[in-house]
Amino acid sequence: MNSTKKEIPTCEVCQQPANQTCGGCKLVYYCSKAHQKLGWREGHKFKCCAFKIQYSDTYGRHMVATRDIKQGEMILKEKPAALGPKMTCPPHCLGCGKKLEPTKVKDIYDFYKCTSCNWPMCGPECEKADIHKAECKIMTDRKYKCNIKYEHVDKAEAAYCVIAPLRVLLMRDTNPRQYENVLALESHLEDRMSTPLYIVLKANLVTFVLQVLGLPFDEETILKVASIYDTNSFEVRSPDGSRKLRAIYVTASMMNHSCTPNTRHIIVGDDYNLAFIATVPIAKGELITATYTQSLWGTLDRRKHLRTTKCFDCECERCKDPTELGTYLGSIYCSICNGPGVFGTEKPPMLVSSNPLDEAAPWKCEKCDHFILSRQMFWGNNALSEELKKFKKDGPNGFEDFILKYSQTLHPNNHLVVQAKLALIKIYGNYKGYMLSELSDHLLQRKIDLCHDLLELADKLEPGWTRFRGTLLLDLQAALTVQTKREFEAEKLTKSGAQDQLMESMVLLQEAANILRVEPGMKEIIETKIQEVAQQLDTGDSNDDQ
Numbered sequence: 331m332n333s334t335k336k337e338i339p340t341c342e343v344c345q346q347p348a349n350q351t352c353g354g355c356k357l358v359y360y361c362s363k364a365h366q367k368l369g370w371r372e373g374h375k376f377k378c379c380a381f382k383i384q385y386s387d388t389y390g391r392h393m394v395a396t397r398d399i400k401q402g403e404m405i406l407k408e409k410p411a412a413l414g415p416k417m418t419c420p421p422h423c424l425g426c427g428k429k430l431e432p433t434k435v436k437d438i439y440d441f442y443k444c445t446s447c448n449w450p451m452c453g454p455e456c457e458k459a460d461i462h463k464a465e466c467k468i469m470t471d472r473k474y475k476c477n478i479k480y481e482h483v484d485k486a487e488a489a490y491c492v493i494a495p496l497r498v499l500l501m502r503d504t505n506p507r508q509y510e511n512v513l514a515l516e517s518h519l520e521d522r523m524s525t526p527l528y529i530v531l532k533a534n535l536v537t538f539v540l541q542v543l544g545l546p547f548d549e550e551t552i553l554k555v556a557s558i559y560d561t562n563s564f565e566v567r568s569p570d571g572s573r574k575l576r577a578i579y580v581t582a583s584m585m586n587h588s589c590t591p592n593t594r595h596i597i598v599g600d601d602y603n604l605a606f607i608a609t610v611p612i613a614k615g616e617l618i619t620a621t622y623t624q625s626l627w628g629t630l631d632r633r634k635h636l637r638t639t640k641c642f643d644c645e646c647e648r649c650k651d652p653t654e655l656g657t658y659l660g661s662i663y664c665s666i667c668n669g670p671g672v673f674g675t676e677k678p679p680m681l682v683s684s685n686p687l688d689e690a691a692p693w694k695c696e697k698c699d700h701f702i703l704s705r706q707m708f709w710g711n712n713a714l715s716e717e718l719k720k721f722k723k724d725g726p727n728g729f730e731d732f733i734l735k736y737s738q739t740l741h742p743n744n745h746l747v748v749q750a751k752l753a754l755i756k757i758y759g760n761y762k763g764y765m766l767s768e769l770s771d772h773l774l775q776r777k778i779d780l781c782h783d784l785l786e787l788a789d790k791l792e793p794g795w796t797r798f799r800g801t802l803l804l805d806l807q808a809a810l811t812v813q814t815k816r817e818f819e820a821e822k823l824t825k826s827g828a829q830d831q832l833m834e835s836m837v838l839l840q841e842a843a844n845i846l847r848v849e850p851g852m853k854e855i856i857e858t859k860i861q862e863v864a865q866q867l868d869t870g871d872s873n874d875d876q
């Protein structure tokens with residue numbers, strides 16, 4: 331299987347190989363101008379460009395659907411306008427972006443270095459990469475030599491913070507139009523200027539550009555570019571995961587945030603093209619949104635993250651709702667109402683924020699007068715988060731004990747419990763000693779229950795065709811298939827009963843296929859799984875090791 335295999339695009343009209351894209355949506359290909367015109371008349375004009383950019387005082391520029399968009403539809407596909415390493419990262423090749431391994435020369439381990447500017451690189455080929463040319467020339471002309479030395483492969487190097495902004499600045503000469511497009515993006519420079527990070531950037535990035543490289547920019551422009559990166563960039567990975575970079579996409583940057591977004595993004599192919607997929611049907615006139623944070627974090631954490639990294643206060647429906655759309659993701663049980671002996675009422679009263687849009691607001695019981703201060707909530711969350719981090723990821727015991735230990739304190743949907751449940755779903759069925767075939771019937775049922783719990787939560791917080799739902803469906807389907815086989819062999823199920831259950835498993839798999847087939851490398855994996863289940867349905871046989 332080759333997950334990075336490039337598909338040759340074909341013309342929308344004649345299906346022959348094609349190399350021209352529609353200038354509007356850039357999503358469909360044509361072999362010629364004539365076929366582009368024909369395709370437009372034959373109906374592409376009704377499908378092209380599903381969005382427009384509007385402005386509002388609340389959101390700034392944002393995307394709005396210009397027509398009804400179907401679930402699963404690709405809304406936008408875009409090339410990066412700028413690409414560079416993260417601010418601080420272990421040595422990565424400035425040519426291909428790969429994380430570097432040292433080589434041993436005369437008993438000393440070090441990275442291969444660019445023969446001109448001395449930055450660590452893969453080898454001579456990458457030295458010549460287009461993306462490295464302009465920065466290498468300017469550093470070489472100024473006789474600057476990078477001095478990163480190998481210490482250990484994971485040592486994060488702060489020196490990388492200059493590269494991504496420098497690449498944008500150099501675009502002023504190499505690609506002025508693109509430079510203007512990037513500079514027109516939101517920066518929030520004023521908000522960031524007094525933060526510790528920007529005080530450091532003033533000292534190293536600005537000094538590097540002005541004094542070391544002697545480039546004709548002012549301090550504000552240099553910091554603005556860094557700030558544009560922080561406000562708009564996406565973390566992107568190559569399909570095999572060996573390259574992790576930051577990229578700016580001019581059009582995708584217009585997409586605003588929601589804590590219950592209606593799109594998800596994927597990286598397509600080797601050139602870090604970014605595509606957005608509608609996770610739910612989007613009606614004409616609706617806002618098209620993405621998430622800038624983690625959907626499974628509670629409101630306190632999400633809003634704090636958005637304020638610090640993106641400089642705004644989210645006021646979406648979910649953020650305003652003390653119950654987080656009825657999930658109680660941030661909540662704990664009221665210790666007074668649920669004191670010893672009374673625990674186990676139908677819907678135990680919870681502590682919810684008295685004003686979710688104010689992080690300092692106390693958390694109050696839904697039923698009695700009991701409340702706790704928000705800082706107590708922060709401390710509690712931090713302490714339990716630290717406790718979770720200590721558990722070994724290769725075994726379930728720590729996570730199971732955590733859920734049990736706090737079952738009288740934390741709501742089953744509390745984000746900390748959800749983290750533990752996610753870890754358990756990964757362990758059961760995938761880790762040595764816990765492969766599906768090795769799980770006891772009890773643990774197999776546990777995995778199935780956990781998948782159902784989180785699917786229910788996903789429906790409320792990240793509805794529709796999300797990657798989260800897709801992977802949960804795959805986990806659930808695999809466990810259900812094994813369970814069916816065991817029940818059939820133990821004669822708890824008749825052959826037709828087993829086939830009914832396998833059919834249900836197939837339905838889950840088909841939905842996972844609809845969601846995940848666009849993800850890098852997933853199409854082949856899912857097709858193999860579908861064939862396996864189809865075969866089992868034919869023969870009434872089942873494989874315990876999937």
Ligand SMILES: C[S@@+](CC[C@H](N)C(=O)[O-])C[C@H]1O[C@@H](n2cnc3c(N)ncnc32)[C@H](O)[C@@H]1O
Pocket residue numbers: 388389390391392515516518561562583584585586587588640641642643644645646
């Ligand atoms: C990637 S940009 C999105 C485009 C931006 N609105 C613009 O005009 O350039 C991110 C910035 O948009 C604004 N923004 C995005 N989502 C928002 C939301 N839900 N509420 C308020 N502001 C939002 C914030 O200023 C944020 O830092």
